[in-house]
């Protein structure tokens with residue numbers, strides 16, 4: 001069994017095994033003709049159930065054969081140009097190479113003595129990102145598992161900074177008085193974080209959005225005013241730079257003004273829109289982000305990185321101390337004096353992957369402009385999609401894209417019952433998924449069911465979008481036909 005340990009004597013086994021795996025995946029990627037096979041849970045479960053984990057196959061090739069059957073054949077493939085559903089990107093090869101290296105070396109980024117250069121590489125990427133944002137000389141941050149964790153950590157810092165005892169914050173004598181302001185289109189991790197942080201149930205004040213799905217700052221100003229009047233304490237405003245549903249970007253400069261006026265922590269959730277930091281053409285769309293106190297970025301959304309790769313960045317490095325705890329066995333206090341960099345001092349995690357290496361490889365091989373160009377391409381593609389949808393009487397499209405998302409709904413001329421239209425759209429999405437021909441997402445707008453393209457693949461063409469719209473219309477019409485049959 002020792003031959004399976006990766007070390008100086010097993011290099012050949014390592015090389016062969018990994019190469020065999022890579023060959024399978026390469027063959028798979030080359031031959032997938034659809035993003036999904038349409039397999040059902042009921043069809044797939046027995047295949048996995050029947051595998052006895054206490055009876056190993058003792059043979060890599062045999063296990064890879066089995067994996068074909070239980071995973072590779074029926075996986076959902078984000079690299080396919082007709083995968084248009086969620087915020088998942090096709091990944092760039094330098095990052096995948098980084099992934100292979102980081103798991104083989106297996107550095108853990110909690111302490112210097114488990115990572116050495118890995119820590120410095122991560123810190124340099126944090127600095128690179130804060131410089132791109134424009135957070136200033138005292139900025140810092142840390143890589144996280146994803147936007148959810150980044151938002152949680154940012155709000156933890158905001159909560160600690162809003163604590164009682166601080167001038168003007170006397171009213172914050174308990175967490176129950178703290179309020180967080182986020183638009184109604186913000187990510188649900190804001191509410192989840194509030195709960196995890198022990199805030200009251202009504203801590204997150206939902207600010208309405210306009211027709212453009214951006215936070216209405218007039219409403220934000222009123223709520224901040226009301227908050228103070230009621231003797232409550234504004235803890236943070238979460239501005240979303242790229243809403244998950246619409247890609248809309250809240251008016252960052254105006255929000256920054258209000259945060260300054262009320263002395264409130266400004267968090268920018270740029271999990272999606274962070275790709276603009278590398279953009280060659282559209283960087284100005286997130287102007288104002290440089291005024292944030294903290295920023296969430298998900299490289300695994302718009303930097304074409306494999307899951308996971310994310311970071312939380314802060315304007316004032318000292319605020320990260322709110323996540324600092326010392327353990328004698330790991331990161332004793334004296335190491336701070338000795339200037340030994342232990343990233344665990346800044347992180348909610350302890351053992352932590354060297355995800356930063358993927359971004360490092362990407363920037364060193366492709367450059368930031370390379371990534372930015374890919375993201376610009378999908379933003380341009382979304383405009384093409386908007387033009388298609390706006391010109392097509394079969395569809396109603398919600399808002400002109402700022403990033404790469406389109407939300408729309410099939411609307412037949414002959415049907416006026418919105419509930420029936422809801423059902424037809426839901427059916428079309430399900431039927432499309434079951435066919436495997438394409439994958440699209442869905443969401444609700446003003447209580448009605450809509451469909452969604454999230455475009456993150458520069459290989460997707462306008463013709464792909466047109467073809468998928470035809471498929472959707474076909475399924476929806478079939479549903480209506482059958483429902484008329486049912487009625488008659």
Ligand SMILES: *Cc1c(COP(=O)(O)O)cnc(C)c1O
Pocket residue numbers: 087145146147148149151186187189240242243244269270271272298310
């Ligand atoms: C995706 C997303 C998140 C959550 O990020 P994960 O990486 O999925 O945890 C947070 N905010 C926004 C706006 C997002 O789009």
